[in-house]
Amino acid sequence: MPTEIVPVGTNINFLGQRKIALAISIALIALGGIMAAVNGVEVGLDFAGGTEVQLLFSDGVAVDESKIRDVLKEQGFEAPQVVRFGEADIAEFNIKFKGVTDGSPAALAVAAAQEGVDGEQVAVGLEANTQVMVLERAVGSSIGDFTEQRVEYVGPKVGAELREDGIRALLYSAIVILMYVAFRFSSRFAPGAVVAVVHDLAITAGILVLLGEEFDLRILAAMLAILGYSLNDTIIIYDRIRENMELHTKADLEETLNLSVNQTLSRTVLTSLTTLLAVGSLYLFGGEVIQPFAKTMLIGVFVGTYSSIFIASPLLLFLEERYGDKDGPKRKGPGINKAVV
Amino acid sequence: MGGPVRFRAISVGLLLVLFSVITAGNFIPKDERIASNFWPDEGLRLGLDLRGGIHWVVGVELEKAVVRELEFVKQSIIERLENDDVTLERAVVEEGELRLTLAADADRPAAKEAADNTGVLGSADEDGLNLTYELTEDWVVDVRERTMSQVLEVLRRRIDDPQRGIPDSVVTRQGDDRVLVQIPGEQIDRDRARTLLKSTGFLEFKIVIDMDGTAEALLARYPGGIGDDRIILKEYDPEVKVIDPETTQEIQAYLLPKVADITGDYLDDARLQFDQQQRPIVEFRFNPAGGEIFGDLTSKSIGKPMAIILDEKVYSAPVIRGKISTRGQIEGNYTSDEAADLAVILRAGSLSVPVVIEEERTVGPGLGQDSIESGARACMIGLIVILAFAAGYYRLSGAFASFALLANLVLLVGLMSLFEATLTLPGIAGLVLTVGMAVDANVIIFERIREELRSGKAVRAAIATGFQKATWTVLDANLTTLFTAVILFRFGTGPIKGFAVTLSIGIVTSVFAALVVTRLLYELYLGKRTHSSLSI
Numbered sequence: 001m002p003t004e005i006v007p008v009g010t011n012i013n014f015l016g017q018r019k020i021a022l023a024i025s026i027a028l029i030a031l032g033g034i035m036a037a038v039n040g041v042e043v044g045l046d047f048a049g050g051t052e053v054q055l056l057f058s059d060g061v062a063v064d065e066s067k068i069r070d071v072l073k074e075q076g077f078e079a080p081q082v083v084r085f086g087e088a089d090i091a092e093f094n095i096k097f098k099g100v101t102d103g104s105p106a107a108l109a110v111a112a113a114q115e116g117v118d119g120e121q122v123a124v125g126l127e128a129n130t131q132v133m134v135l136e137r138a139v140g141s142s143i144g145d146f147t148e149q150r151v152e153y154v155g156p157k158v159g160a161e162l163r164e165d166g167i168r169a170l171l172y173s174a175i176v177i178l179m180y181v182a183f184r185f186s187s188r189f190a191p192g193a194v195v196a197v198v199h200d201l202a203i204t205a206g207i208l209v210l211l212g213e214e215f216d217l218r219i220l221a222a223m224l225a226i227l228g229y230s231l232n233d234t235i236i237i238y239d240r241i242r243e244n245m246e247l248h249t250k251a252d253l254e255e256t257l258n259l260s261v262n263q264t265l266s267r268t269v270l271t272s273l274t275t276l277l278a279v280g281s282l283y284l285f286g287g288e289v290i291q292p293f294a295k296t297m298l299i300g301v302f303v304g305t306y307s308s309i310f311i312a313s314p315l316l317l318f319l320e321e322r323y324g325d326k327d328g329p330k331r332k333g334p335g336i337n338k339a340v341v
Numbered sequence: 342m343g344g345p346v347r348f349r350a351i352s353v354g355l356l357l358v359l360f361s362v363i364t365a366g367n368f369i370p371k372d373e374r375i376a377s378n379f380w381p382d383e384g385l386r387l388g389l390d391l392r393g394g395i396h397w398v399v400g401v402e403l404e405k406a407v408v409r410e411l412e413f414v415k416q417s418i419i420e421r422l423e424n425d426d427v428t429l430e431r432a433v434v435e436e437g438e439l440r441l442t443l444a445a446d447a448d449r450p451a452a453k454e455a456a457d458n459t460g461v462l463g464s465a466d467e468d469g470l471n472l473t474y475e476l477t478e479d480w481v482v483d484v485r486e487r488t489m490s491q492v493l494e495v496l497r498r499r500i501d502d503p504q505r506g507i508p509d510s511v512v513t514r515q516g517d518d519r520v521l522v523q524i525p526g527e528q529i530d531r532d533r534a535r536t537l538l539k540s541t542g543f544l545e546f547k548i549v550i551d552m553d554g555t556a557e558a559l560l561a562r563y564p565g566g567i568g569d570d571r572i573i574l575k576e577y578d579p580e581v582k583v584i585d586p587e588t589t590q591e592i593q594a595y596l597l598p599k600v601a602d603i604t605g606d607y608l609d610d611a612r613l614q615f616d617q618q619q620r621p622i623v624e625f626r627f628n629p630a631g632g633e634i635f636g637d638l639t640s641k642s643i644g645k646p647m648a649i650i651l652d653e654k655v656y657s658a659p660v661i662r663g664k665i666s667t668r669g670q671i672e673g674n675y676t677s678d679e680a681a682d683l684a685v686i687l688r689a690g691s692l693s694v695p696v697v698i699e700e701e702r703t704v705g706p707g708l709g710q711d712s713i714e715s716g717a718r719a720c721m722i723g724l725i726v727i728l729a730f731a732a733g734y735y736r737l738s739g740a741f742a743s744f745a746l747l748a749n750l751v752l753l754v755g756l757m758s759l760f761e762a763t764l765t766l767p768g769i770a771g772l773v774l775t776v777g778m779a780v781d782a783n784v785i786i787f788e789r790i791r792e793e794l795r796s797g798k799a800v801r802a803a804i805a806t807g808f809q810k811a812t813w814t815v816l817d818a819n820l821t822t823l824f825t826a827v828i829l830f831r832f833g834t835g836p837i838k839g840f841a842v843t844l845s846i847g848i849v850t851s852v853f854a855a856l857v858v859t860r861l862l863y864e865l866y867l868g869k870r871t872h873s874s875l876s877i
Contacts, residue, residue, distance in 0.1 A: 149707065279774065
């Protein structure tokens with residue numbers, strides 16, 4: 001006997017739960033929205049601009065977050081953030097700051113250093129770079145030796161552009177999906193797919209806000225991966241719905257949808273499982289830099305699976321009941337196997 | 342899917358062997374790979390986040406080039422009008438416009454004709470005696486393009502210099518007004534690289550009019566002002582003590598003519614040398630035309646100090662002892678690295694407009710190595726767990742799927758190696774994600790086959806119908822994902838592009854693996870015999 005993760009003949013009334021599901025989804029999105037409005041959204045370096053330096057201190061250097069923070073404050077670095085990076089026994093820190101306060105020791109040191117480099121030709125980019133030099137000198141002299149692991153600087157102009165490109169990527173993806181689903185299925189299938197995708201992104205973003213995660217390019221990439229994943233899931237259920245609508249033209253639509261979701265349920269669960277295994281190993285073993293990506297994906301896979309069952313199908317039901325053809329669904333695409341007989 | 346099974350098996354087999362070799366080639370060091378005839382020369386490139394290095398997005402201030410062009414046009418209009426004995430009340434370049442004010446209305450035709458004759462100005466915006474011009478759109482594009490290629494050229498010569506260039510470094514244009522600079526590994530200190538990049542490299546020679554300890558002291562000597570055609574410049578390094586032999590006073594500021602007697606444009610070569618005290622200096626040589634001007638200048642100014650100025654800073658001001666024509670040297674308080682870099686900058690020519698670092702991502706090689714190791718570990722663990730799961734759940738069919746998954750990975754990495762794609766950390770994430778999602782196509786097919794078997798179909802028929810019904814589902818699901826991956830590639834920047842590339846190729850290879858490789862394995866397994874049951 002084959003192993004069955006979902007027993008044969010399982011018939012859960014998913015569509016019947018649609019009101020509860022809708023309530024849960026709206027509540028989650030609202031919660032994320034309220035948190036974002038109250039606490040604000042943490043925007044990472046990529047989109048907000050600023051400087052980030054990662055330093056690995058040599059063995060035996062007595063250092064902790066507050067020590068570094070004190071040095072930075074004393075020197076006049078604006079909005080310094082210091083976070084320990086990696087394992088606790090390694091003295092590695094991520095240091096972030098916005099700039100230097102006018103007239104502070106750091107600002108004077110920056111000005112002096114620039115005077116030496118190229119005098120009058122002080123420009124934004126160079127300024128940030130010299131700030132890193134000044135920071136490293138200050139930390140080196142008052143705390144101890146270190147190696148510079150990473151420096152990231154994003155200027156205000158680039159930050160704004162990255163932000164724009166990110167939004168554009170999400171928007172264009174939604175449009176292309178809408179068009180493709182409308183073309184391959186029917187125009188009544190498309191909104192469900194898009195709403196499901198938007199729903200997933202909104203909830204995932206909301207959960208990230210709740211967790212206080214910072215939005216940067218890695219998160220954006222994960223969001224787009226979720227978009228692809230959730231869509232994949234929705235399309236497979238839709239594909240089955242279309243097939244069943246052809247087979248059971250007389251049947252009650254809600255029943256057909258339920259049947260389709262149940263028929264594809266084991267596939268849905270299995271694929272979520274294998275994807276979770278991959279993303280989970282990425283989260284556990286992929287290292288610090290990749291973790292925000294893996295974390296976002298983990299959330300997204302759960303939400304994406306949920307939405308294709310509880311959001312995409314009910315929306316289709318709603319649209320079909322309201323605007324559907326009287327004589328059955330639109331016939332389109334080679335996915336239909338009627339002609340084979 | 343036609344064709345005899347054996348033929349397909351051989352072609353797919355050969356393809357997989359070929360790609361396995363290409364994939365394995367990535368684990369062989371590059372020089373060995375190139376030396377041997379067996380391994381392919383191409384391979385994956387490691388992104389800077391994995392191998393460490395400097396990534397810069399450099400903005401080019403093209404607006405300055407446009408303003409300078411307008412200044413140039415203004416000058417030529419004034420000269421033309423002088424020939425016609427017409428003098429303008431006022432001529433300035435402001436806010437990207439050329440603004441002329443006529444002294445009298447009678448000058449209007451002459452002024453307009455002079456402006457038209459330049460051929461690069463649009464039509465005048467007239468307001469009383471004021472005429473306002475802008476460069477034509479075509480000409481602005483032309484100026485910007487010319488400046489961009491000049492800047493690219495100079496930066497390439499500095500960073501990709503044939504003699505002292507940085508191996509494997511990349512200097513490419515990005516968009517309208519940006520240059521992407523990538524310097525892999527830890528070949529150069531960041532501050533040095535920055536100087537190489539940012540120095541305008543504008544070398545001038547001027548005869549010193551006057552000098553003093555500070556700019557203030559110098560200014561105080563000229564109560565009536567120093568005059569429009571003169572400028573005060575400072576010593577490049579305040580640590581350097583220059584002593585005036587006559588007054589034994591320390592010199593830090595120089596009064597100089599605004600226009601240089603000769604500039605670095607005439608340089609033929611510049612090199613690192615050492616003086617008698619073994620201090621590093623930069624020796625330069627003028628081309629014949631420059632030598633003539635320089636010889637003239639030095640023979641006229643014997644006994645006077647001549648300032649050698651780089652980017653508006655005085656490096657030294659030696660007293661001219663006799664006529665010098667082609668050779669000279671620039672002394673300074675620098676290390677041999679700094680002197681060598683200065684020589685590169687001088688040899689590469691000057692940047693016509695300043696550049697600004699708009700984005701920087703520098704990764705130490707240690708961190709990159711860590712990232713590769715943890716990425717590879719995550720990939721391996723994920724792969725093993727999924728393979729084990731598939732084989733455990735679907736038994737023999739699961740083993741087929743596992744084989745297809747491995748084939749998928751080999752094809753994916755092999756294709757990326759063929760394209761010499763850059764593997765970044767997000768790219769590794771894409772790889773792991775592809776492994777997880779690639780099983781999906783097989784799951785769809787297997788679940789279909791199970792359904793067909795349950796409905797009472799014979800093994801062979803169940804497999805055929807299962808594949809037939811699943812094919813479009815798999816294609817639909819993957820095509821939509823492919824679209825988003827392509828959009829991500831189009832709008833993604835830097836490392837995100839790496840993720841999009843892996844994802845896009847991965848989608849194609851996983852569809853191939855599931856629809857072609859798994860199918861083939863089934864057909865080979867079924868053979869000509871009849872099967873009463875299927876391990877699935």
